[in-house]
Amino acid sequence: MANIAILNNTLHRSVRVQAGASARYGDNQRFVPVIIGEFPHLAAHYPILLTKDQNTGAFFAGAVLGFDENENLFLNERGMETYRPLNLQRGPFYTAGNEVAIDLDSPRIDSSGKPLFTEAGEPTQYLQSIMALFRDLKPGLEMTKSFVETLSSLKLIEPIDIDLAFDDGSKRKLTGLYTVNQEALRILPDATIIDLFRKGYLQLIYLMIASLKQVPVLAHRKNNALLKSSALLAGR
Amino acid sequence: MIKSVENIVIVGGGTAGWLAAGVIAARHQGRIQRGTFSVTLIESPNVPIIGVGEGTWPTLRTTLEKMGVSETDLFRHCDAAFKQGARFARWTTGAEDDGYYHPLMLPQGFTQINLVPHWLEDEQGRSFCDVVTPQGALCDEGLAPKMITTPEYQAVANYAYHLDAGKFAPFIQKHCTMKLGVRHVLADVQSANRAENGDITSLTTQQAGEIAGDLFVDCTGFRSLLLGKAMGVGFKDCNDVLFCDTAMAMQVPYETPESPMASHTISTAHSAGWTWDIGLPTRRGIGYVYSSRHISDEAAEAELRRYIGPAANGLTPRKIPIRAGHRETFWKNNCVAVGLAAGFLEPLESSAIVLVELSAKLIAEQMPANRGVMDIVAARFNDVNHYRWGRIIDFLKLHYVLTKRREKFWRDNTDPASVPDRLKNLLHLWKYQPPWFFDEFDRIEEVFPAASYQYVLYGMGFKTEVMPGDNNGSRATATSYMSENLAMTRKLRAQLPKNRDLVKKIHEYGLQAI
Numbered sequence: 128m129a130n131i132a133i134l135n136n137t138l139h140r141s142v143r144v145q146a147g148a149s150a151r152y153g154d155n156q157r158f159v160p161v162i163i164g165e166f167p168h169l170a171a172h173y174p175i176l177l178t179k180d181q182n183t184g185a186f187f188a189g190a191v192l193g194f195d196e197n198e199n200l201f202l203n204e205r206g207m208e209t210y211r212p213l214n215l216q217r218g219p220f221y222t223a224g225n226e227v228a229i230d231l232d233s234p235r236i237d238s239s240g241k242p243l244f245t246e247a248g249e250p251t252q253y254l255q256s257i258m259a260l261f262r263d264l265k266p267g268l269e270m271t272k273s274f275v276e277t278l279s280s281l282k283l284i285e286p287i288d289i290d291l292a293f294d295d296g297s298k299r300k301l302t303g304l305y306t307v308n309q310e311a312l313r314i315l316p317d318a319t320i321i322d323l324f325r326k327g328y329l330q331l332i333y334l335m336i337a338s339l340k341q342v343p344v345l346a347h348r349k350n351n352a353l354l355k356s357s358a359l360l361a362g363r
Numbered sequence: 364m365i366k367s368v369e370n371i372v373i374v375g376g377g378t379a380g381w382l383a384a385g386v387i388a389a390r391h392q393g394r395i396q397r398g399t400f401s402v403t404l405i406e407s408p409n410v411p412i413i414g415v416g417e418g419t420w421p422t423l424r425t426t427l428e429k430m431g432v433s434e435t436d437l438f439r440h441c442d443a444a445f446k447q448g449a450r451f452a453r454w455t456t457g458a459e460d461d462g463y464y465h466p467l468m469l470p471q472g473f474t475q476i477n478l479v480p481h482w483l484e485d486e487q488g489r490s491f492c493d494v495v496t497p498q499g500a501l502c503d504e505g506l507a508p509k510m511i512t513t514p515e516y517q518a519v520a521n522y523a524y525h526l527d528a529g530k531f532a533p534f535i536q537k538h539c540t541m542k543l544g545v546r547h548v549l550a551d552v553q554s555a556n557r558a559e560n561g562d563i564t565s566l567t568t569q570q571a572g573e574i575a576g577d578l579f580v581d582c583t584g585f586r587s588l589l590l591g592k593a594m595g596v597g598f599k600d601c602n603d604v605l606f607c608d609t610a611m612a613m614q615v616p617y618e619t620p621e622s623p624m625a626s627h628t629i630s631t632a633h634s635a636g637w638t639w640d641i642g643l644p645t646r647r648g649i650g651y652v653y654s655s656r657h658i659s660d661e662a663a664e665a666e667l668r669r670y671i672g673p674a675a676n677g678l679t680p681r682k683i684p685i686r687a688g689h690r691e692t693f694w695k696n697n698c699v700a701v702g703l704a705a706g707f708l709e710p711l712e713s714s715a716i717v718l719v720e721l722s723a724k725l726i727a728e729q730m731p732a733n734r735g736v737m738d739i740v741a742a743r744f745n746d747v748n749h750y751r752w753g754r755i756i757d758f759l760k761l762h763y764v765l766t767k768r769r770e771k772f773w774r775d776n777t778d779p780a781s782v783p784d785r786l787k788n789l790l791h792l793w794k795y796q797p798p799w800f801f802d803e804f805d806r807i808e809e810v811f812p813a814a815s816y817q818y819v820l821y822g823m824g825f826k827t828e829v830m831p832g833d834n835n836g837s838r839a840t841a842t843s844y845m846s847e848n849l850a851m852t853r854k855l856r857a858q859l860p861k862n863r864d865l866v867k868k869i870h871e872y873g874l875q876a877i
Contacts, residue, residue, distance in 0.1 A: 183872040184511035284877055303512070305877070 130232040133223055136248040142229070143240035146218055146253060148206035152235045155202060157193035159212045162267030163274050163331050165190075168210040170338040172201070174345065177275065177284060177305040186275045186284060186305065191345065194291070194299045200348045213264050222261050227254075274328055281319065283311050283332070287339075291346050295353045307335050365735040368577040369400050372566065374552055374589060375582030376406025378528055378716060379702025381535040383580055383723040385430045388543035390727035395544045403546040404539070405566065405574060410584075417641045417648050418446060418628050418713030419523045421467055424516045426720045432538050434515035435873040440534045442527040442643045444866050447498050447508050447520060449628040449712070455823045457632065457768045463490060463822025464627070465712075466498035467521040469814045471851075472844040479797035479817055480829045481841035491821035494845055497852035502627040504856065507865035515874045520855065523713075525628070525641045525648075548574065555579075555593035562697045562734075563593065577734070580726070581700040585707070590690060590700040598706075600688040604760050604781055606657070606772065607636050607709045610683040611667055612650035615674045626862040630711065633666050634658060635772040639710060644866050652685070652709050657772040685709060693748045694741035697734070699726060706752060711762060714755050714810065721808055722748065751810055757786040758811045758819075764790070765823040793820065797827045 132138070148154040158178065161169060169175050173190040180187055190212055192199040201209050219233035229236075241253045250258065278284050285308035289301040312332065315323075323329045371387055373380050384404045394400035427437065437443050448466035455461050470478050478495050492499040498520055501508065508522035539545035550568035558564050565575040581589035590596050602608060617624075629640040636653030651667040658666075660682065668675045689706025693699060701722045708714055725744055731737040760783065763776035779787065789798070798813040798820070820827075834841070860868075 179512040179875065181512060183868070184513075184875055185872060186875065279875065282876065286877065 129230045131228050131230050134227045134229050136244050140244050143238055143242050145235045145237045145240040154215050155197045155199045157198045158189045159214050160189045161212050162271045164267050166331050166334040170334040172209040174341045175335050175338040178303055194349055220257050283308050293350050293353050295357045307332050365733045367733045368731050370576045371402045371578050372576030373404045373580040378532045379719045380582035381532050382719050383701045384545045385535050385539045386723035387727045388545050389430045405548045405550055407551045408549045417525050417528055420717035421521050421523045422717050422720050428516045438869045441530045442645055444525045444643055445508050445626045445862055446523045446525045447502050447626050449630050452631040454632040464492045464499040465818045466496050468496045468498045470495035471848045476840050477799040480834055483829050484834055497855050500852050505623045505862050506859040507862045511868045514877050579698045581704040582702050584703040587704040589698050594695045594698050597691045599691050601756055602687050605687045606654040607652045608685050609655050610650050610652045611680040613678050613680050615647045615649050624863040634770045638670050689752045692745050694744045711759050761819055795828050
């Protein structure tokens with residue numbers, strides 16, 4: 128259960144937070160919601176796909192980090208070596224209006240973590256970086272929503288089935304994922320294409336399309352992980 | 364030169380008229396946009412619309428999708444809700460716990476195997492419906508047939524709609540005129556002008572002068588202005604088979620706006636007929652369909668009020684006469700009837716709107732290229748429609764003939780003289796073999812397939828003999844489909860939301876198109 132409180136430099140003066148990426152702290156997510164500002168960083172490593180919110184049915188964008196539940200294939204003992212999405216970076220923090228809030232029950236709250244305030248009650252560099260992150264993330268969520276709604280209204284979204292067979296004989300089938308329909312994009316009227324370009328959406332669309340190339344790369348990573356664990360099991 | 368068919372004139376602005384206009388205009392959109400084809404709908408500014416039935420068939424999903432209508436809009440503008448079939452309460456014995464479902468999903472593996480004899484051999488103390496489909500259990504729990512993440516018109520469990528027919532016609536009208544290029548003329552038709560061969564050449568209207576056309580679609584309701592009145596086609600009563608001739612309807616509010624909303628029609632047998640009970644988001648539509656030869660209006664109203672309970676206090680029922688039957692022919696010369704103008708049967712299986720859809724589709728798909736080939740298409744249309752009306756009458760009668768109720772209305776209904784021969788023969792046959800694929804329901808668009816007969820027959824305790832050993836060869840397959848059904852039932856019960864909750868979510872967030 129979350130216990131969320133508005134951050135206060137008196138009440139939370141001594142709170143310390145584990146900021147690094149770790150499965151223990153919840154970085155083990157196979158699909159992380161992302162904002163359009165992150166697309167250039169993400170596309171170099173992860174497939175950027177859409178899925179539906181279980182509660183509203185609305186599409187949202189996310190980065191695929193793994194295939195199985197609680198699997199982030201980019202996570203190791205040292206953390207994440209590739210770009211860490213803002214939604215993971217933000218750790219136990221939320222925004223409430225213009226304030227930063229914190230989940231005091233998060234496992235990240237830990238006395239060996241980073242302090243949030245100086246002795247004088249000033250935000251530390253770490254907290255300042257979190258505040259800066261929300262300055263991107265908050266408007267970014269709205270902008271991403273508009274982008275996805277534009278894709279939807281132009282009927283540019285299509286389901287993508289990812290069927291994978293691994294060398295250990297196991298199979299994975301990912302459902303409920305969507306990408307850009309390139310054929311529908313190709314037949315859009317010129318005026319619409321120009322409009323998409325001026326809004327910066329065309330670039331985002333191509334980043335999404337390019338990121339599909341990360342699916343086999345991700346599968347390769349998974350295959351190696353599977354082979355490693357089956358080799359361990361076989362005692363080799 | 365043979366005159367080509369380019370201008371379609373539909374008369375009547377009710378559900379039938381607008382649905383027919385939408386189906387025809389959507390199918391011929393290419394020609395409409397080129398300006399070589401037109402659909403005109405003439406609606407009287409003075410005639411009130413009879414909202415036929417609030418129950419529909421799953422076909423409506425395909426019909427609306429093809430017309431380009433958004434399902435989210437349908438929910439938001441027509442007070443629509445999900446319908447997963449009907450429950451028939453107290454039809455067999457009249458006892459409190461007597462009831463069965465006619466769901467919209469086919470039995471598991473229906474194309475592979477007939478599960479009836481396997482169920483008959485070992486009922487496991489469970490109803491036929493529950494052994495072959497999850498849908499009865501979904502209805503019992505008031506669950507929706509899909510989720511908010513399921514795209515428009517797609518189903519997890521097959522479904523149709525309950526909707527406010529009074530809102531549905533204007534909703535389709537708007538789509539037809541704004542999106543599909545249907546011309547809307549508000550005028551009263553005074554007379555049909557005829558050619559020597561009997562064809563209608565044009566209609567004279569009071570407000571809009573003369574309107575010419577190549578094909579005239581009569582959607583004028585019970586009055587049947589064109590086919591009945593102008594063309595003189597007679598009406599064939601079928602009150603010798605189906606006795607109900609009156610309906611008494613009420614719109615009943617829910618106790619609270621959050622009261623559960625059934626996701627099926629509840630059809631309950633009474634002393635001289637039956638009630639429909641249809642849950643819309645804002646109200647329940649309830650009506651008693653009865654035979655005035657068997658009960659007085661006063662007694663019927665008292666029975667209706669007893670069924671509804673205190674919620675009926677202060678409400679006044681609306682009485683609607685029913686004339687069961689249909690036109691002797693449906694397409695004559697260049698005039699074809701759709702909807703009530705073609706005929707009407709008691710709404711026991713919500714056959715009104717589905718018949719409109721099927722007729723409109725047949726007209727749209729088989730649109731004669733010119734007057735020279737129209738009679739061939741007309742003959743085909745008449746043949747199909749005679750078949751359909753006949754089968755629907757048989758199927759409605761089936762609900763009555765298996766009753767063990769003792770009231771005179773019910774005993775009269777089981778009188779062999781009132782049962783059509785075809786149905787009589789089938790019932791005889793089905794004592795020895797259960798209905799399935801090889802029965803003579805062989806049309807491409809069968810309104811009620813063999814599965815529907817299975818649900819009603821075995822829901823009402825009909826017995827078919829199973830010869831010992833006959834099931835041996837297919838038992839393994841049957842067992843696997845039955846356990847698949849159990850697993851599916853468990854899964855759907857865990858994953859599907861409540862009917863009302865999903866409808867509320869659709870109002871709030873909408874369904875995605877994909």
